[in-house]
Amino acid sequence: xxxxxxxxxxxxxxxxxxxxxxxxxxxxxxxxxxxxxxxxxxxxxxxxxxxxxxxxxxxxxxxxxxxxxxxx
Numbered sequence: 001x002x003x004x005x006x007x008x009x010x011x012x013x014x015x016x017x018x019x020x021x022x023x024x025x026x027x028x029x030x031x032x033x034x035x036x037x038x039x040x041x042x043x044x045x046x047x048x049x050x051x052x053x054x055x056x057x058x059x060x061x062x063x064x065x066x067x068x069x070x071x072x
Contacts, residue, residue: 023034
């Protein structure tokens with residue numbers, strides 16, 4: 001399990017301007033690495049959003065409407 005501290009460090013890295021600095025001053029390879037990382041992060045965030053919705057609405061009306069209800 002990822003510790004919340006890691007996500008906080010990642011947030012600070014992005015909001016502090018450090019990521020922008022590395023991108024602006026990095027090699028083409030480093031810029032590509034940063035863009036790949038961000039793409040993967042966005043993919044994971046989409047999955048997290050889906051899971052949060054499923055966990056919150058499990059067994060509730062939205063889950064029943066889309067056929068994902070675990071109730072029998």
